[in-house]
Amino acid sequence: MDTLELIRALPKAEQHIHIVGATRPETLLWLMEESGRDAPFENLEEVERFFQYSDFDHFISVYSMVSKFIVDEGQFERVTYEMLEDDARCNVRYVEASFSAPDHVRQGLDYGLMVDAINRGVRRAREDFGIECDLRIDLVRNYGPDYGMEVLNWIEEKGDNVVAVDIGGSERGFPPEPYEPVYNRAREMGLHLVAHAGEAAGPESIWGAVEKLGVERIGHGTSAVKDPDLMAYLRDNGVTVETCPMSNVRTNAVPSVREHPV
Ligand SMILES: [Zn+2]
Incomplete structure (x- = not known):
C-alpha cells in the first residue's frame, strides 16, 4: 500500500471545513438558477474556471459569490449533504463544520431555519454514509464583538449540535x-x-x-x-x-x- 492509499484508507476527522466554502461548482450554478437573479455565469465550465483561485482575494470572491446566491434557508440542506458526501468519500467519519451564520442572517435569512436545514443534510448524510457532523459557529470577526454576543444569544436559544465557536x-x-x-x-x-x-x-x-x-x-x-x-x-x-x-x-x-x- 503506498502512502496515498494508506491516507485514503485511514478513518479521519475533518476539523476545519467551511460549509459555504465546500460548495460544489454545479451547486453554485443550481443556487444561481434558484435565486432568479442575474447570474454572472451561464454554464458549469465557466463556474469551474471561476473556482480555480490562486490567491486569497479570489478565494474570498468565490466564497462571497456562493454566500450571495444562498437566498433560502432550505438550500443549506443540499450544500451540507454534498459536503459530507465528499468528506465520506475520503473516509472521513466525523466532521466539525464551520458555519458563518452572521453572513446569512445579515442577508435576511433566519438562524434557526438555517440550522434546521443544515441538520436535515447532516441526518441524510448519516443515513447514507454513516458520517457524523457537529457545528462550529463562526462569529465572523468583521462584525465586531457586540455582534458576537448576539450570535451567542442565538446559540443559547437553539444549541442543537453546536459544539464550538470560532472567529473567521x-x-x-x-x-x-x-x-x-x-x-x-x-x-x-x-x-x-x-x-x-x-x-x-x-x-x-x-x-x-x-x-x-x-x-x-x-x-x-x-x-x-x-x-x-x-x-x-x-x-x-x-x-x-x-x-x-x-x-x-x-x-x-x-x-x-x-x-x-x-
Ligand atoms: Zn477556515
Missing part, C-alpha cells in the same frame, strides 16, 4: 483581543473555543487568541513558525493547530506544499 473573517484590522468577553461567555456556555489566527496575520494574532481568548485550537496558524516562543507555548499548552496545507497553497498563504511550515 479578516484577520488584518480585526485582532482577537476585543473578543475576550465573548469567548469568556462562550466558555461558560460549555462551547469549545477556536480562532482563525496566523493565516493572514503574524504570530501576534495567535498570541492574542491563546492568551486573551484561551482557545483550544487555532485555525491555520501558519505564521506560528516565525516565533519559537509561541511554538513552545502551543506545544506546552496542548493547543492544536488545524493545519490546512492545500488550502494555504491555493489561497497563497504559503507558496507551495514543500515550503509549508507543517
Whole structure:
C-alpha cells in the first residue's frame, strides 16, 4: 500500500471545513438558477474556471459569490449533504463544520431555519454514509464583538449540535483581543473555543487568541513558525493547530506544499 492509499484508507476527522466554502461548482450554478437573479455565469465550465483561485482575494470572491446566491434557508440542506458526501468519500467519519451564520442572517435569512436545514443534510448524510457532523459557529470577526454576543444569544436559544465557536473573517484590522468577553461567555456556555489566527496575520494574532481568548485550537496558524516562543507555548499548552496545507497553497498563504511550515 503506498502512502496515498494508506491516507485514503485511514478513518479521519475533518476539523476545519467551511460549509459555504465546500460548495460544489454545479451547486453554485443550481443556487444561481434558484435565486432568479442575474447570474454572472451561464454554464458549469465557466463556474469551474471561476473556482480555480490562486490567491486569497479570489478565494474570498468565490466564497462571497456562493454566500450571495444562498437566498433560502432550505438550500443549506443540499450544500451540507454534498459536503459530507465528499468528506465520506475520503473516509472521513466525523466532521466539525464551520458555519458563518452572521453572513446569512445579515442577508435576511433566519438562524434557526438555517440550522434546521443544515441538520436535515447532516441526518441524510448519516443515513447514507454513516458520517457524523457537529457545528462550529463562526462569529465572523468583521462584525465586531457586540455582534458576537448576539450570535451567542442565538446559540443559547437553539444549541442543537453546536459544539464550538470560532472567529473567521479578516484577520488584518480585526485582532482577537476585543473578543475576550465573548469567548469568556462562550466558555461558560460549555462551547469549545477556536480562532482563525496566523493565516493572514503574524504570530501576534495567535498570541492574542491563546492568551486573551484561551482557545483550544487555532485555525491555520501558519505564521506560528516565525516565533519559537509561541511554538513552545502551543506545544506546552496542548493547543492544536488545524493545519490546512492545500488550502494555504491555493489561497497563497504559503507558496507551495514543500515550503509549508507543517
Ligand atoms: Zn477556515
